[in-house]
Amino acid sequence: EPEVTQTxxxxxxxxxxxxxxxxxxxxxxxxxxxxxxxxxxxVEFLVxxxxxxxxxxxxxxxxxxxxxxxxxxxxxxxIRSTKLEDSAMYFCASSADSPYxxxxxxxxxxxxxx
Amino acid sequence: AQSVAQPEDQVNVAEGNPLTVKCTxxxxxxxxxxxxxxxxxxxxxxxxxxxxxxxxxKGSYGFEAEFNKSQTSFHLKKPSAxxxxxxxxxxxxxxxxxxxxxxFGKGTTLSVSS
Numbered sequence: 001e002p003e004v005t006q007t008x009x010x011x012x013x014x015x016x017x018x019x020x021x022x023x024x025x026x027x028x029x030x031x032x033x034x035x036x037x038x039x040x041x042x043v044e045f046l047v048x049x050x051x052x053x054x055x056x057x058x059x060x061x062x063x064x065x066x067x068x069x070x071x072x073x074x075x076x077x078x079i080r081s082t083k084l085e086d087s088a089m090y091f092c093a094s095s096a097d098s099p100y101x102x103x104x105x106x107x108x109x110x111x112x113x114x
Numbered sequence: 115a116q117s118v119a120q121p122e123d124q125v126n127v128a129e130g131n132p133l134t135v136k137c138t139x140x141x142x143x144x145x146x147x148x149x150x151x152x153x154x155x156x157x158x159x160x161x162x163x164x165x166x167x168x169x170x171x172k173g174s175y176g177f178e179a180e181f182n183k184s185q186t187s188f189h190l191k192k193p194s195a196x197x198x199x200x201x202x203x204x205x206x207x208x209x210x211x212x213x214x215x216x217x218f219g220k221g222t223t224l225s226v227s228s
Contacts, residue, residue: 041220042219042221043204045215045216045217055213100210102148102160105158106157107155
């Protein structure tokens, strides 16, 4: 069964550094998403991406964040100048030919900012 | 604003007994409703969804959920719990008219004892 994959599984970085989290969505999916889950808190929506552009973003997704689909398979989340409060589990998700289909989530990348 | 409430942090049931994990929601329009399960160190796994039609929806691993519009609820149920059902369960909602982001509840830990 096809899966969403994410790399790395755990990323440790120093405050102020840039990180790139990578995701490979399910191959025939067209909608891509990033969510985050701060330890002990809710899963929160960050951004959705369709047809090579952001279709929706939350208040969390400020200028510090950017997303890109650099090729036909990868979907990346870049966090510039990381802050301590960016420490969280970041989940990538994808959905098929309609945004109203269920979203399939990857295993997550745990980001630790020191 | 959209929101999801899962009133119980933890639900404890004995193996073989029926289980219910509660979820209520608030959206301005008509909802799409989802249940996801998260096992330790894993991503969110889709269980079932309500889009339209029959209020009782059946999903993976014997789970089902009932959409109740008047009570704005979407409780997850299973007739006979298994120890392997022990996990963290998330209810999520999407407003049909308000974009593609999933709004998650805080999660309910289900513990099934043998």
